[in-house]
Amino acid sequence: ANFRTVDEDFFDDLEETLIGADVGYEMAVKISDELRDEVKLRNAKSQQEVAQTIVEKLVNIYEAEGVDEDNTINFATDGPTVILFVGVNGVGKTTTVGKLAHQYKEEGKKVVLAAADTFRAGAIEQLKVWGERADVPVVAGKAQSDPAAVVYDAVQKAKRDHDDVLLVDTAGRLQNKVNLMNELEKIKRVITREIPDAPQEVLLVLDSTTGQNALIQAKQFKETTDVTGIVLTKLDGTAKGGIVLAIRSELDVPVKLVGLGEQIDDLQPFDANAFVYGLFKDLIQPEDTAEKTD
Amino acid sequence: MAFEGLTERLQNAMSKLRRKGKISETDVREAMREIRLALLEADVNFGVVKDFVKTVRERAIGSEVLESLTPAQQIVKIVDEELTKVMGEEATALNKSPHIPTIIMMVGLQGAGKTTTAGKLAYRLKENDQARPLFIAADVYRPAAIEQLQVVAQQVGAPVFELGTDVDPREIVRQGLAQAVENKNDYVIIDTAGRLQIDEKLMQELADIKELAQPSEILLTVDAMTGQNAVNVAESFNQQLDITGVVLTKLDGDTRGGAALSIRAVTGKPIKFTGQGEKLTDLDVFHPDRMADRILGM
Numbered sequence: 001a002n003f004r005t006v007d008e009d010f011f012d013d014l015e016e017t018l019i020g021a022d023v024g025y026e027m028a029v030k031i032s033d034e035l036r037d038e039v040k041l042r043n044a045k046s047q048q049e050v051a052q053t054i055v056e057k058l059v060n061i062y063e064a065e066g067v068d069e070d071n072t073i074n075f076a077t078d079g080p081t082v083i084l085f086v087g088v089n090g091v092g093k094t095t096t097v098g099k100l101a102h103q104y105k106e107e108g109k110k111v112v113l114a115a116a117d118t119f120r121a122g123a124i125e126q127l128k129v130w131g132e133r134a135d136v137p138v139v140a141g142k143a144q145s146d147p148a149a150v151v152y153d154a155v156q157k158a159k160r161d162h163d164d165v166l167l168v169d170t171a172g173r174l175q176n177k178v179n180l181m182n183e184l185e186k187i188k189r190v191i192t193r194e195i196p197d198a199p200q201e202v203l204l205v206l207d208s209t210t211g212q213n214a215l216i217q218a219k220q221f222k223e224t225t226d227v228t229g230i231v232l233t234k235l236d237g238t239a240k241g242g243i244v245l246a247i248r249s250e251l252d253v254p255v256k257l258v259g260l261g262e263q264i265d266d267l268q269p270f271d272a273n274a275f276v277y278g279l280f281k282d283l284i285q286p287e288d289t290a291e292k293t294d
Numbered sequence: 295m296a297f298e299g300l301t302e303r304l305q306n307a308m309s310k311l312r313r314k315g316k317i318s319e320t321d322v323r324e325a326m327r328e329i330r331l332a333l334l335e336a337d338v339n340f341g342v343v344k345d346f347v348k349t350v351r352e353r354a355i356g357s358e359v360l361e362s363l364t365p366a367q368q369i370v371k372i373v374d375e376e377l378t379k380v381m382g383e384e385a386t387a388l389n390k391s392p393h394i395p396t397i398i399m400m401v402g403l404q405g406a407g408k409t410t411t412a413g414k415l416a417y418r419l420k421e422n423d424q425a426r427p428l429f430i431a432a433d434v435y436r437p438a439a440i441e442q443l444q445v446v447a448q449q450v451g452a453p454v455f456e457l458g459t460d461v462d463p464r465e466i467v468r469q470g471l472a473q474a475v476e477n478k479n480d481y482v483i484i485d486t487a488g489r490l491q492i493d494e495k496l497m498q499e500l501a502d503i504k505e506l507a508q509p510s511e512i513l514l515t516v517d518a519m520t521g522q523n524a525v526n527v528a529e530s531f532n533q534q535l536d537i538t539g540v541v542l543t544k545l546d547g548d549t550r551g552g553a554a555l556s557i558r559a560v561t562g563k564p565i566k567f568t569g570q571g572e573k574l575t576d577l578d579v580f581h582p583d584r585m586a587d588r589i590l591g592m
């Protein structure tokens with residue numbers, strides 16, 4: 001749907017495009033209504049002017065709750081920085097740990113990984129492969145052993161060896177599983193008991209193909225582990241991850257990183273402008289060229 | 295956060311209207327708005343929602359709803375019936391080849407639950423049919439994918455055919471099938487790597503595997519939490535591979551699972567199983583009526 005004029009049809013299309021990007025119905029309507037006024041106000045006519053207006057508006061909506069908030073990863077001023085990865089099954093936690101380990105290692109940091117998914121078949125081996133790829137050590141226990149014990153060992157190692165960063169991979173768990181959520185809380189408690197300021201970050205990994213359930217995920221994980229940021233994965237696919245708009249405005253949790261593929265370098269800092277542009281770009285470019293201009 | 299179910303929604307909308315006495319076509323339109331909203335909140339694709347609401351509206355207007363004393367219930371009933379209809383008849387069984395082995399190919403996006411479901415299916419076949427399945431490890435991309443399958447296979451008590459990660463998946467499948475014939479396995483389950491439907495090279499790989507294996511089942515595995523994008527994924531996988539069925543995973547969560555309706559509507563292919571957890575036993579046959587209720591929040 002390539003538009004020529006900005007008329008009522010355009011705003012209907014915009015609404016549908018945003019719904020199609022998983023922004024959610026209410027949010028999509030709210031955005032289109034506000035944009036209708038804004039475009040009129042600015043008297044925007046050209047495609048470029050309108051696109052610019054939409055980007056600004058969406059970024060505003062995204063940032064409204066968290067202006068001046070820092071999207072970068074928090075580091076400890078002294079001693080190891082601990083980053084805990086949480087999320088539902090199969091979203092990309094382990095892969096993101098591997099990518100980030102590589103990034104920090106390249107920056108010259110001393111990195112260690114904790115294999116605290118002792119549950120899923122092959123999870124420890126998977127993290128070990130990433131450890132090799134990134135050339136960083138992995139603290140692991142036996143399959144089916146207590147994940148909190150693995151985390152305890154890893155924190156001790158990080159303290160002892162003066163590591164800069166400890167990345168903790170955890171098992172995927174659905175937010176409605178009370179026992180598993182309690183286990184996660186316990187893992188976090190173990191970290192804080194050993195290093196009072198840690199974890200410096202609790203990153204909730206969200207799959208961008210997830211629909212409205214992602215908001216419930218964010219709420220539950222935030223309640224249990226006080227999530228400090230989001231990693232939005234699989235944005236290299238055709239899903240747009242629009243639900244993070246609602247997550248940001250309802251829960252004030254910022255997206256910090258985006259996953260753009262399965263390779264070790266496919267991790268980038270979140271760029272609000274690029275992200276919101278992705279939500280509606282299909283509307284202002286013919287579909288086929290939209291794919292190629294990324 | 296729980297979304298309001300369709301019943302409450304319609305009751306709220308209708309109670310406002312009912313004070314006026316009789317239900318009119320305008321009131322029906324109001325009800326359709328609520329249905330549309332409920333379905334969108336359940337992640338049903340908006341294109342699918344449009345068509346669906348149109349069908350329901352036609353039935354509602356041409357029916358006893360306008361005269362009814364309980365119009366909300368009447369409309370819910372129509373929605374429920376239509377939804378169940380779209381979602382297909384009762385549980386569809388696995389296709390079986392007239393000659394052994396019956397070949398099942400698992401396909402889908404990354405992290406959807408293919409490998410886990412492969413294990414569950416094999417377990418089910420062993421339990422119910424005393425089957426002797428063989429897994430073929432055709433995911434050479436994901437780190438430790440083979441190790442994962444091996445652990446799962448060990449739990450099931452079934453062998454894995456693997457050639458490591460340096461051999462082309464097509465060649466792995468070719469040799470794996472030869473072994474299955476030799477060992478007289480009655481089922482072969484091919485675990486393929488997760489991939490995006492827009493990845494031409496990897497989609498071609500699946501097409502080639504299909505060509506050489508001639509599977510009785512190509513099961514598209516889809517995460518029940520999938521949002522609007524479910525139609526793109528399902529449509530594209532179906533177009534490129536002519537899938538035979540769908541497995542909807544992670545239904546043990548609290549998602550409404552509207553993706554089920556989207557997928558069914560755009561592919562017309564049956565949802566055969568649902569994943570209800572991470573254990574081998576957590577596989578159910580699909581029940582359209584239960585799924586309809588779930589999507590509607592009833």
Ligand SMILES: Nc1nc2c(ncn2[C@@H]2O[C@H](COP(=O)(O)OP(=O)(O)OP(=O)(O)O)[C@@H](O)[C@H]2O)c(=O)[nH]1
Nearest residue numbers: 089090091092093094095172234259260261404405
């Ligand atoms: N296309 C794409 N695939 C990704 C991305 N991130 C992860 N994946 C793939 O998604 C699948 C699941 O990733 P994992 O890292 O194992 O996910 P997880 O959250 O650790 O999964 P569990 O531990 O089982 O809960 C793998 O096939 C990854 O290669 C991404 O940004 N893009």
Ligand SMILES: Nc1nc2c(ncn2[C@@H]2O[C@H](COP(=O)(O)OP(=O)(O)OP(=O)(O)O)[C@@H](O)[C@H]2O)c(=O)[nH]1
Nearest residue numbers: 089090404405406407408409410488544569570571
């Ligand atoms: N709660 C729940 N988790 C599931 C279900 N099915 C699979 N999982 C989990 O989802 C995650 C991904 O499952 P996999 O079987 O590795 O998915 P996959 O499609 O093979 O992933 P790739 O090979 O990386 O593309 C794992 O943590 C599984 O335990 C289910 O029905 N319910």
Ligand SMILES: [K+]
Nearest residue numbers: 235237238239
């Ligand atoms: K995308």
Ligand SMILES: [Mg+2]
Nearest residue numbers: 093094117123
């Ligand atoms: Mg993992």
Ligand SMILES: [Mg+2]
Nearest residue numbers: 408409433439
């Ligand atoms: Mg797999």
